[in-house]
Amino acid sequence: MALIIFLFSYTILVTEKINRTIVAILGATIMMILGIFENHIEAIKNYVDVNTIYLLMGMMIFVSVIRKKGLFEYLGIITLKAFHKNGYILYFGLTFMVALMSAIIDNVTTVLVFIPITLAITDSLEVDPLPFIFGEIMASNIGGTATIIGDPPNIMIASAAGLRFTEFFMVNGTISFLNLFVMQLITMFLFKKKLNFSIDENKVKSFDPRSAIKNKLGFYISWALLLLTLLLFIFQHQLEMESSTIALFIGFLALLILDRNEVEEILKEVEWGTILFFFGLFIMTGGLVQTGILKDFTHVLVNIAGSSMRSFAMMLIGVSGAISGFVDNIPFTATLIPVIKNLQHINPETFSNLKPLWYSLSLGACLGGNFTPIGASANIVALAMLKQFKNEEIKFKDFFKFAFLIVLTNLILSAIYIEIILI
Incomplete structure (x- = not known):
């Protein structure tokens, strides 16, 4: 239910047929009404930044x-x-x-x-x-x-x-x-x-x-x-x-x-x-964290590319870049940090030095915010001031049409840079 509400809300946001604040607040409150969060007050405390x-x-x-x-x-x-x-x-x-x-x-x-x-x-x-x-x-x-x-x-x-x-x-x-x-x-x-x-x-x-x-x-x-x-x-x-x-x-x-x-x-x-839009967006992203969707997704990443430092670092830049264009990068980063830390226990030889992964996560999460007008707080605020x-x-x-080429180029350059400098 959390995933369906999240994807449906983002689809409406992309079409821009309905005011984004209405979409975000309704998406957040519907998650609460349907019982995604056990305690609504705790959800606000935990997930609203x-x-x-x-x-x-x-x-x-x-x-x-x-x-x-x-x-x-x-x-x-x-x-x-x-x-x-x-x-x-x-x-x-x-x-x-x-x-x-x-x-x-x-x-x-x-x-x-x-x-x-x-x-x-x-x-x-x-x-x-x-x-x-x-x-x-x-x-x-x-x-x-x-x-x-x-x-x-x-x-x-x-x-x-x-x-x-x-x-x-x-x-x-x-x-x-x-x-x-x-x-x-x-x-x-x-x-x-x-x-x-x-x-x-x-x-x-x-x-x-x-x-x-x-x-x-x-x-x-x-x-x-x-x-x-x-x-x-x-x-x-x-x-x-x-x-x-x-x-x-x-x-x-x-x-x-x-x-x-x-x-x-x-x-x-x-x-x-804009402030109310942020409130709703934080709650909807929190729904993905609360239900374990983001955590499960990170474990899928480990299963796909967890046997090689190079492949995991490259995938980390790309995936975190793509996801951060649509999901707030703060909870996403918070979810991936323990996963990266745990890699040394899963495969200590391959992941003896985690620095390439830390920098890959940073570059992907921060640069990916440029993908969409709602990918980062600065985007939303700047466009709100223009309006x-x-x-x-x-x-x-x-x-997105203008940003796609820029972000894609930045992520590719960052991947090459990590490959040369750290791996």
């Missing part, structure tokens, strides 16, 4: 507050002046910055900061924002693969495998930035008509960053809050703070200092539909 939910809520409030103070317009003009040669250079610069930021802080926070900047730039140039938003979604997930703190599955994998930050970065960082460059080349080719525009030098010179400042005090406070946010995210592990705690603190601090009289208006700008601020959207089939 409240850290992600509160992170989204806090950062959406924060972005809404400081957006009104002109900070994003200011950064947009500065960025435009730095990469003003043509559409290709601008695209390359923005996607590189997003990937770099995603390696330092989580992907969702990165897109929440950069999407408004990008929209400010495309508005000023009067060009289509879709190629830029799509590229930044791809870049956020690719960049997040580079470090332990870039994506939640990496934190889980590094903790289970005892991998150090520098060691992890030396392996995943190299292939991540190669994958980024390849992605940039492919997307610039796919969107060549929309990116093939020149930027008028005189028009760029006429843009004055200071014109974006509506209120100097509010502007400087916004800067201080943004820098405080980045510092808190960068040092969150040393401070022993959850991402959600930082986001809620900074969001409501900004609201208190800058917009305490506009609380209701700011809260209306939060994408509550919120511009009333534009990228259809599921269009997203």
